[in-house]
Amino acid sequence: MNGTMINSFSGIKTHQFGLDSLANNIANVNTLGYRENQPQFESLFASSMDSLNANSAINNDYNYGVTKASNAISTRSGSYKNSDGELDVAYEGKGWFVVGENKEGSFVIKDDGYESKQKTYFTRDGSFLRDGEGYIVNSSGHYMYGVDLGKISNNVFTTSNNSDEDFAKLGTGELKPLQIPQDLYFKPVLTTKVDLSINLNKKQNTTNATQVYSLPNGSFDEERFLNADLNGFSANGETLDATTFDKLLITLRHNGHNQDIELRYGRDFRTFNELKNALLERAGLGLDLTRLPDGSISKAGLKLSNATYSTKDISISGNLAEKLGIAGRNDSFASGIDSAYSPSKTYSRGDIINAQGIVFAYTGESGNSNPLEDSTNWEVLDTSALGEWQERTSYQVGELINHQGNVYKRIESSGNSNPLEGGWEQVLPSARNLPQEFTEGTNYAPKTIVSYQGRLYERISEGNSNPREDKIGWRALDTHSFESAYLEVPSYQSNVEVYDESGAKFLLQSHYYLLNSADVTTNPRVNERWEVRTQLFNQDGTIALGEASTHEIAFDENNNPITQPITIAFGDGEITYNIAGSADRRSANRLYQDSQILQTEQDGRSEGHLQDLRIDRDGIIFLSFTNGAFEAMGRVGISAFVNDQGLKKVGGNLFEMSEIVSGGDTYISSGKPLLGWSGQHLRFGSVLYKHLETSNVDVGSALTDLIVMQRGYSMNAKAFTTGDDLIKEAINLKR
Incomplete structure (x- = not known):
């Protein structure tokens, strides 16, 4: 046989191999996760033709035929398409899903190698589903291997309540079959910790003060209320905001002359008791609460009445008075002691009369002397209705005024001279007995x-x-009075469900009441304080369990919460309750946002059943339950190799590691398996949930290569025929 036939025969066989490989690629163009083969050739052998010219500088090598060199796999990614499969996943990047034949098996990837209890395979086909036992398998029944956090046992899911421990386990390389039973039951978890983030808006949700300032027996705590700061209250649904609306102006009229008395929040008073003392001392007004006929308090309001023996002509104004609803005028703000002196009447001990605006009490046994002239039998009780002498005011003859502790009478023509400089007569000492x-x-x-x-x-x-x-x-x-609007306290109520060991629900309820919004006198850092009353109730919130706990939350000048966690007795244990905020959100007092719960974090859960699952880009599998729990149960196993070409196809879209022997040593041709993640995150790619990777065959290139390979086959066949014809011709020459 001549060389032409030998070479063309090897070419025919080799191109047949190429055609077979390309046909296989085209056949698998729609096979999920298929890796395209790339046939490669090499010359069969070569020799040097020394007979031509051994000493020539020209190469005289001669090749004999061609043979298969390799049928390499393409490692480029295929296309990714959406899928509706519950557990369909695709992998984008360098790496492979890990599957095995045995549900009791394992595959452990270590820094120095690996351990496998059975045959382990690798695939890019991510069309997984659950079998009858809940194991995640592919269409051939091979089990998906991955990290199992060990939270599922006997169809019961148990939370770990330790995210750090979960993250540590997710970073390990011990892979085993993953199982998610369909009837998975979430085991209830006892609540031991609640972190609550809330926003408290003091301009919303007011409650009558009687509800806030009440004693355990239900009666109104007057002392505590009167010692409360005005700035913590509202009226008619609006906050008093006493730092801005801070003025009470009281005008007393005496014989046509006005006397203005100004009281200001923060300067003259802060609490109701301080306001009460200031009103009594400066204006002779009494401050009390509005009461029912029996003296009890149904709704808290303020009542201003005349606390002196004298009848007054009074008006109340100012922005704080308007907020409270006590602005107005009373021309005869009487005490009820309206008996005027009569020279013809005989008086006995204890009688009280009014003479020219001065209130007297008779101290004698019996008589009818003029009280302005008889200091022996009459006692001066109150001269405040006369008013104080004022500069730049004209007084009429006979008019009485108070000045520096005495009552003076104008005896000369009208004028405004100082009583100590003439034109006035001293009548008697001034007094204001209450x-x-x-x-x-x-x-x-x-x-x-x-x-x-x-x-x-x-x-x-x-x-x-x-x-x-x-x-x-x-x-x-018969006293007249000014009565304010009912006083209210900005409030809010939060409810958090907590759970006992059996999963039964209870209600952790907190009521928030504004104490004041400018407590700079006791703590310069605080600009708003709220009292919090927390108590545990049954699920409906109708039966209280245990005693209520009273605590506070305040906000500093930067609106940061200031509070301390408290403990609430719960069953045989307790709940640590923190209203400063959750890990992600702090509590706040923003006025542009409604009072509301911003975020709740707790370690307790009621019972639940599997509702849905999701796989994130790092391959971590999360399970969603009907009780609202959303937790990781494990992750999809991903392994990568230094040399993907060293993997061997075994059918069914599967690859396995193979060994080669070199110099007496055995090596893994693909290199040892590498763990696909470092800690929580994947290292070489990402997982696409509800996607599938198609074949990576490039159809256009495959058809082109098929034509090229066909032409090569045909040309080699032609060469073989030519060689055959030459041999026949040589045989015919001999004949």
Whole structure:
């Protein structure tokens, strides 16, 4: 046989191999995860033709035929298409899914090698599903290997409550079959910790102050209320905002002259008690709460009444008065002591009369002397209705005024001279005696006047009964009053469900009440304080369990929360409750956002059942349950190799590692398997959930190569025929 036939025969066989390989690629053009083969050739052998010219500088090598060199696989990625399969995944990058034949097997990737209990395969076909036992398998029944966090046992999912531990396990290289039963049950988890992030808007959700300032027996805590800061209250649904609306202006009129008394929040008062003292001292006004006929308080409001013996002409104004709803005027703000002096009347001890605006009490036994002239039998009780002398004011002859502790009478023509400089006559000492406060159990004589709960009472007969209860022994004097709108407190209520060991739900309820919004006197850092009352209830919130806990949350000048966690007794244990915020969001007091729960984090859960699952780009498998739990259960196994060409096809879209022997040593042709992730994240690519990778065959190139390979085959066949014809011709020459 001549060389032509030998060479062309090897060419025919080799191109047949190429055609077979290309035909196989085209046949698998729609095979998921298929890796294209790339046939490669090499010359069969060569020799040197020394007979031509051994000493020539020209190469005289001669090749004999061609043979198959390799049938390499293409490692480029295929196309990715959307899929509806529950567990369909695709891998984008360098690496392979890991599958095995045995559900009891494992595949451990180490830094110095690997361990495998059975045959392990690698594939890019990500069309996985669950079998009857819930194991994740491919269409051939091979089990998906991955990291199992060990949270599933006997169809029960148990949370670890330790994300750091989960992340550590997800970074390991111990791969085993993954199982997700369809009837997976989430085991209830006892709540031991609740972190709550809330926004508290002081301009919303007001509650009447009686609900906030109440004692355990349900009665109103007057002392605590009166010592509260005004700036923590609202009226008519709007916050008082006393730092801005801070003015109370009281105008007293005396004989046509005005006396203005200005009281300001932050300067003259902050609490209701401080306001009460300022009103009494500066304007002779009493401050009390609005009450029902029996003296109890149904809704908290303020009542301003005349606390002196004198009748006043008064008006109240100012932005704070308008906010409170007490702005207005009363021309005869009476005490009820309106008996004017009469020279023809005989008076006895204890009688109280009004003479030219001055209130007197008769101290003698009996008589009718003029109180302005008889200081022996008359006691001056109150001269405040006369008003104080004022500069640049013209006074009429006979007019009385107070000045530096004495009462003066204008005796010369009208003018505005100082009483100490002439034109005035000193009449008697000034005085402002207030009716005594009623004291329970004290025996009072007839005609005694007392002040009780913002109202004046006169004793009719001797005794020690309560003025409000004893309608016969006491006479209520006819007093006028200014009554404010009902006072409210900005509030909010939060509810968080917590769970016991059996998964039963309970309600952790907190009520928030604004204490004040400018407590700079006690803590310069604080600009808003809220009282919080927290208590555990049954699921419906109708039955209280245990005692309520009272704590606070405040906000500094940068609106950062200031509070401390508290513990709430729960069953045999307790719940650590923190309202400063969750890990992602702090509590706030933003006015542009409604009062609401921003975020809740807790370690407890009720029972639940598997609802859905999801796989993220790092291959971590998350399970969603009907109780709202969303937790990782493991991750898809990914392995990479230094030399993907060293993997061997075994059919069914599977590859396996193979060994080669060199110099007496055995090596893995693909290189040892490499773990596809470092910690939580993948190193060489990413997983695409609900996608599948198609074949990586380039159809256009495959058809072109098929034509080229066909032409090569035909040309080699022609060469073989030519060689055959030459041999026949040589044989014919011999004949």
